[in-house]
Amino acid sequence: MPNDIPSDTPALRTIPRDQHTISRKDISPNALRVLYRLREGGHEAYLVGGAVRDLLVGGHPKDFDIATGATPEEVKALFRNCRLIGRRFRLAHVVFGREIIEVATFRANSDDGSGDRETHEGGRLLRDNVYGTVEDDAVRRDFTANALYYTVEDFSVRDYVGGFEDVQNRVLKLIGDPETRYREDPVRMLRAVRLAAKLDFSIDPATAAPIRALAPLLSEAAPARLFEECLKLFLSGHGVASFEGLERHGLLPALLPEAAAAMKANRSGALRAVVLEGLRGTDARVANDEPVSPAFLFALLLWPAYCRTLMSLQAQGVPPADAQRRAADRVTVHELQAVALPRRFSVPMQEIWLLQSRFGLRQRKRVMRMLAHPRFRAAFDFLQVRQAGSDEHADDIAFWREARLDPDMAIAHTPAGEGEGENGADAPRRRRRRRRTVGASAV
Ligand code: ATP
Ligand code: MG
Numbered sequence: 001m002p003n004d005i006p007s008d009t010p011a012l013r014t015i016p017r018d019q020h021t022i023s024r025k026d027i028s029p030n031a032l033r034v035l036y037r038l039r040e041g042g043h044e045a046y047l048v049g050g051a052v053r054d055l056l057v058g059g060h061p062k063d064f065d066i067a068t069g070a071t072p073e074e075v076k077a078l079f080r081n082c083r084l085i086g087r088r089f090r091l092a093h094v095v096f097g098r099e100i101i102e103v104a105t106f107r108a109n110s111d112d113g114s115g116d117r118e119t120h121e122g123g124r125l126l127r128d129n130v131y132g133t134v135e136d137d138a139v140r141r142d143f144t145a146n147a148l149y150y151t152v153e154d155f156s157v158r159d160y161v162g163g164f165e166d167v168q169n170r171v172l173k174l175i176g177d178p179e180t181r182y183r184e185d186p187v188r189m190l191r192a193v194r195l196a197a198k199l200d201f202s203i204d205p206a207t208a209a210p211i212r213a214l215a216p217l218l219s220e221a222a223p224a225r226l227f228e229e230c231l232k233l234f235l236s237g238h239g240v241a242s243f244e245g246l247e248r249h250g251l252l253p254a255l256l257p258e259a260a261a262a263m264k265a266n267r268s269g270a271l272r273a274v275v276l277e278g279l280r281g282t283d284a285r286v287a288n289d290e291p292v293s294p295a296f297l298f299a300l301l302l303w304p305a306y307c308r309t310l311m312s313l314q315a316q317g318v319p320p321a322d323a324q325r326r327a328a329d330r331v332t333v334h335e336l337q338a339v340a341l342p343r344r345f346s347v348p349m350q351e352i353w354l355l356q357s358r359f360g361l362r363q364r365k366r367v368m369r370m371l372a373h374p375r376f377r378a379a380f381d382f383l384q385v386r387q388a389g390s391d392e393h394a395d396d397i398a399f400w401r402e403a404r405l406d407p408d409m410a411i412a413h414t415p416a417g418e419g420e421g422e423n424g425a426d427a428p429r430r431r432r433r434r435r436r437t438v439g440a441s442a443v
Contacts, residue, residue, distance in 0.1 A: 010135055010160040017155035020164070022055045024155070030096040031064035034079070034103060035152045041078045043070035044134060045103075046149035052157065053145045056167045057199060066103045067137055067149065075103050108132025109140050135160055142181065142188050143195065143207075144173045166204075172196055173204040182210055186217035190229045193249055197233070197241035203249075212250035219254065223340035226255070230339055234297050237286035239279035258335050262304035270389035271304040277388030278303075281381075295348035296378050298341055300385065305331045306353050320357065328353050348375055355379035356386070359396040362414045367407050380404075 024032060031047060038045035045068040051061035068075065075092035076082045082094045082103075092103040108130045132140075134149060141147040144163035150156075157164060161175050172195055174181045174188070182188055189211050196203050218226070233242040246252045253260040263272045278300035285292050310327035314320065328350040336346065356379065358370055370376055380400055387393050403410035 010139060012135075013159045013162075013164065015157040015159060015164050020056065020157050021058070022052070022150055022155075022157065024152075026055055026060070027051075028064045028099065028101070030094070030099050031066065031101050032152065033096075034066055034094050034101045037078055038066070038068050038070060038075070038103075039153065041070065041074070043068050043074065044106075045070070046134070046151050046158065048137075048149050049141070049146050052148040052150050053163075053167060053199075055150075056148070056157075056164075057170070059199075064101055066101060067106055067134070068103055069106055069134070070103075071105055071131070072103075075105075106132050106134050106137035107140055108136040134158070139175055141175060142185075142191060144175055145171075145195075145199075145201070147175060170199070170201045171204050172199075172201045172207060174207045178207050179210045179214065182214045182217065185221075186214065187221050187225055187229060189214065189218065189249070189251060190226075190233065190246075190255070193245035193251060194229065194233050194242055197238045197245050198236060200241075208249060215249070215251050215254040217254075218251070219338055223336075223338060226339045227341055230255070230297075230301075231294060234279065234301070235282065235286065235292050235294070237283050239282050239286075240276060243276065243279055255338065256301055256305070256335060257338070258305035258308070258331060259302050262308035265308065266304065271307060274303060274386055274389040275300055278382075278385040281385060293348075293378070294341070294345040296352065296382065298345060299349045299352040299378075299382060302331055302335050302349070303353070305335055324354055324357060348378070351375040352379050352382050356383060359383055359393070359400060362399070362411060364407070364411055367403055367411060371403060371407060 035045050045066055047064060048067040049065045051064045054061040072084050072090040072092045076084055079094045082092050084090050084092055094101045094103060138147040138160040144161045144166045147161045148163045149158040166173050172192055192203050192207060246255060282292050306327055309330050310323055313323035313327055332346050332350060352375055355375060361367060361370060383393055384397055399410055
């Protein structure tokens, strides 16, 4: 099916080397090697996609993708260090130690990025890919900014879709009719928000307009792909901007339905404040090259849903420990129907939630056990993030800060009576001020 893209060959604009800012020294030497070798082999070859776009705005691309007229087999014949991947649509990976240069043969029709088989069904592309020309390859890409081709033939940039001007104007514009392109692949809606956040681009009004109405289509996207998109949205250093973009374009309820509903129902805005605070912290960690974890991220994103579910279970009279367990399970099952969070992340995510109810403990044995818990660090970081939504946690934070360094000292500093006689993690606490549960404090 046509993408509402004019069937005649799009006009080519060539931007010569002295009119753009891409310099060979900013391109991976391995990518350059592949480009030169392909050309020597008599094939058309370009640097393409995110790398060209990022270089034009002065960024440092993480990966360098190449598009070529050579078939995967022809690519393989040119490189000893090459392996072919993908079943329906084969891609060549040229491997240089830890760096992989992906080389794709020009494709003729749109793809959903999954590399899978494609046919049509209600506007969605599921049809087989076929090889094409560089012009075909340009128009099947998503945004004009992502469809620029850099060549080492004369170091020019080739532009078939007006992408160069759009990059100069810092605007993301879908190629073709936006609604058709979103129906083909709803994940493009997330990509629009994500790339706008990452690059600090605006989204062209015509590209932004259909998103709100089409947002529910996201539920048809492959859950594993949505998980990958979530990681890129929130763990790449622009999580706050991504989150605000998703809200602005009405995508949050489609991506994280229960969390979005819980934030909406939470009049004080405390739950949203916690999520944003956590994302700010995550962005700062990325900026400092510190590690970030999907388990912590999802504990944060789904925290509003967890709190809301927990409160409703407690309101029904379910005892706290039971309610916590059930809320954690319920939220995990419901919310992750759309987004496939692997178990190796969902288990620690739940642990982070469940440990939140134990920060009121002061009994030595329990304090020691908590400190030794493999998820203590993450849970304590999480508690500190929760301060953005409530000032109730200050005492606990002070206690555990000290306990981490010297548990006996921290316990000695605890006013007499506190923490004594507790017979279970979720037993009612002595001090009235502490007589609360995670659910009751809500954030
Ligand atoms: P980044 O790597 O910064 O996240 P990117 O644009 O490089 O952004 P990739 O997922 O690496 O994103 O995709 C590489 C290129 O493939 C894109 O620049 C675009 O040209 C094309 N592409 C990716 N996803 C789609 C899609 N869903 N529909 C059409 N083209 C796509
Ligand atoms: Mg990329």
